Amino acid sequence: MAHPVPSAPKRTPLTASVGSAAPGHHSLPTVEEVSAGGVVVDTSTKEFRVAIIARFNRGGRLEWCLPKGHPEGEETNAEAAIREIEEETGIQGDVLATLGSIDYWFTVSGHRVHKTVHHFLLKATGGELTIENDPDHEAVDVAWIPLADLGRKLSFPNERRIVDLAREVLPEYL
Numbered sequence: 001m002a003h004p005v006p007s008a009p010k011r012t013p014l015t016a017s018v019g020s021a022a023p024g025h026h027s028l029p030t031v032e033e034v035s036a037g038g039v040v041v042d043t044s045t046k047e048f049r050v051a052i053i054a055r056f057n058r059g060g061r062l063e064w065c066l067p068k069g070h071p072e073g074e075e076t077n078a079e080a081a082i083r084e085i086e087e088e089t090g091i092q093g094d095v096l097a098t099l100g101s102i103d104y105w106f107t108v109s110g111h112r113v114h115k116t117v118h119h120f121l122l123k124a125t126g127g128e129l130t131i132e133n134d135p136d137h138e139a140v141d142v143a144w145i146p147l148a149d150l151g152r153k154l155s156f157p158n159e160r161r162i163v164d165l166a167r168e169v170l171p172e173y174l
Contacts, residue, residue: 029111036080037068038120039166040093043174047146050163051089051129052153054141058108062140063155066162068117069136077118085122088139090130093122096173099165102158119162121169
């Protein structure tokens with residue numbers, strides 16, 4: 001008896017991809033994860049400060065990164081980005097533009113995770129810099145960093161590329 005073949009999941013076109021489904025890892029179950037976040041810019045300052053967070057990775061190393069998290073319920077990626085940025089940084093923002101998506105693979109607890117992160121450019125509209133409202137307590141620090149200095153502060157090359165895109169499109173919204 002023939003077994004039906006499941007159809008492949010629909011995927012959003014991606015801006016960047018890191019890692020791959022490495023040979024020999026096909027026996028591990030794969031989980032698909034989606035997150036959303038981005039670059040929230042304080043346009044009231046001439047250096048265009050961006051709110052970023054610090055967290056410890058699974059290996060205990062401190063990493064500075066863009067705020068992001070999983071959509072909840074029926075949230076769109078843009079709505080999730082707004083909520084996650086406010087939860088992790090304390091800063092409220094309005095979406096100005098879509099910056100694109102990155103995806104990467106990692107292994108944890110006996111399964112492989114294929115994660116796609118959708119990034120947005122947001123204009124800061126209020127709030128105060130704090131990690132006190134982060135429900136997952138992943139953020140251990142938060143900082144305003146001038147847009148021009150983010151490349152030296154962020155831990156991940158794929159996020160530095162997202163910031164480069166933000167720098168390119170921001171003048172259209174000023």
